[in-house]
Amino acid sequence: MSQSDILFDNKHIWHPYSSILKPLPCYSVISAKGVYLKLKNGKNIIDGMSSWWSTIHGYNHPILNKSLKKQIKKISHVMFGGITHPAAISLCRNLIKLTPEKLDCIFLSDSGSIAIEVAIKMLIQYWESLGQNRTKILTIRNSYHGDTFGAMSISDPDNSIHKIYNQFLPKNLFANSPNSKFNEEWNSNDITSFHKIIEKNTLNIAGVILEPIVQGVGGMKFYHPMFLKKVEELCKNYSIPLVFDEIATGFGRTGKFFAFQHANVIPDILCLGKAMTGGTITLAATLTSRNIANTISKSNIRCFMHGPTYMGNPLACSVANANIKILKKNEWKKQVINIEKELDKNLLPLVDHSRVIDVRVLGAIGVVECKQQVNLELIQKFFVKNGVWIRPFKNLIYIVPPYIISTKNLKKLTDVIKKSLDENTLFKSF
Incomplete structure (x- = not known):
């Protein structure tokens, strides 16, 4: 994807909840595999959003791909x-x-x-x-x-x-x-x-x-x-x-x-x-x-x-x-239990942070409710720089990762959230 493609996107394509005059920056994803999104610059970032709750088994799953190929014929x-x-x-x-x-x-x-x-x-x-x-x-x-x-x-x-x-x-x-x-x-x-x-x-x-x-x-x-x-x-x-x-x-x-x-x-x-x-x-x-x-x-x-x-x-x-x-193989049960356990361990302690009102965990959902609204453009840039894809809204930083995520990658998500809370420039003033 060329620079002209990005400029065209900014000028002509409306993205969700964004302005056509002052669009939020968009990050060019050229491929995806498992829990990783590969950016135009070759960098892989961990998807903490499951593409808005949907990609529960990760990207490019062989069984799902096979079913599509078989049907399209x-x-x-x-x-x-x-x-x-x-x-x-x-x-x-x-x-x-x-x-x-x-x-x-x-x-x-x-x-x-x-x-x-x-x-x-x-x-x-x-x-x-x-x-x-x-x-x-x-x-x-x-x-x-x-x-x-x-x-x-x-x-x-x-x-x-x-x-x-x-x-x-x-x-x-x-x-x-x-x-x-x-x-x-x-x-x-x-x-x-x-x-x-x-x-x-x-x-x-x-x-x-x-x-x-x-x-x-x-x-x-x-x-x-x-x-x-x-x-x-x-x-x-x-x-x-x-x-x-x-x-x-x-x-x-x-x-x-x-x-x-x-x-x-x-x-x-x-x-x-x-x-x-x-x-x-x-x-x-x-x-x-x-x-x-x-x-x-x-x-x-x-x-x-x-x-x-x-x-x-x-x-x-x-x-x-x-x-x-x-x-139906029921592996999702164990996967979600493991995610919940790790979120309890690594996300719940953030409730004591001075910027945080509440932290909530249920199954494969983790939410950090902040006292201030995030600056979406800056915090998105921060997350990508630190190797993760998290899309907050208002004063909520939340993750709904794919069920297949490893403990290591899940900890990376929660560590970066913790790190973001210490960055004053990522949050709007009271």
Whole structure:
């Protein structure tokens, strides 16, 4: 990649959450293998982000690559309208086996945000089929569900990155997020706000949507499993469907295959994405109960009104099957346990640093919450210089490394985080 390529990129290509006038520097990656990203200058850096939670087995995995090569010789894409194919059927069989028995109807889509949009449309059409006009979604503050408009409408309206669009978005219902931390004592007052809202708005609520246990972009907070249990009880009492957004947490990231298993609860709709293909091609799925699917199908419309062009993409479905095959070996359990153990040992002590508010670890997730916001451009440069790829946001330095990472490379990530905390220039002034 030439210097002219970089200049072209800076001038013409928009990157996530960046400005076209003053873009953040981009580092040119020319290849990747295992946990390493190889830069244009030949330097290898350790990926601490799994390409935003997705590349759980590392890059260029031979089994995943083999599945892609095998499938592309047959067919790379075909419309899913009026056509089916073995890769999609096999994937849906696998997903039904992996998820609770209740979830046996699957809608495939092409990204996590769309999986959320599909879930919202399912909820609204479900109630329309029952002759009720319910359009409000109940969730909790500090939530994040994606960047499309339906997903933005159920992400925190005050604290999220979507605040600029508030006047355009549908107005949904937001209860207080629980204060009880994952590994601490449960405070029964945490469900009070949620209970009051669901009681007051019962006939308007189409469904409840939550990120189970881990709130992502809303602050990387881990809340108590009892909150999910109490929410499930209320949803059952008021006959309101419960939706879990496992797009980030699904496929083992929290130490359970799905985060909702920490609370032993079962949703009526489940949204999956990110790690489903092992970080190779975008793919998502929205799973629902037979009751919801049948009710929608009995409506005046008699069908579910959604159909992405790349729905059920054969390449994506094929590699997702290969990814699930790897996961079924259950090596991920030991890998995630080892990551959690090392993060406990090397990351948790940073809570005593003068710059730090809190440190949180759950499964293969490590979070350092700082008192000041980071200077993203400078801290990114610092991390790359020190041989790691970590992408903080606001005042949060977090890592979600590939499950295959070695103890040595994981310690390198945590050591560089520790080193960054001592650099005043990497943080914005109070």
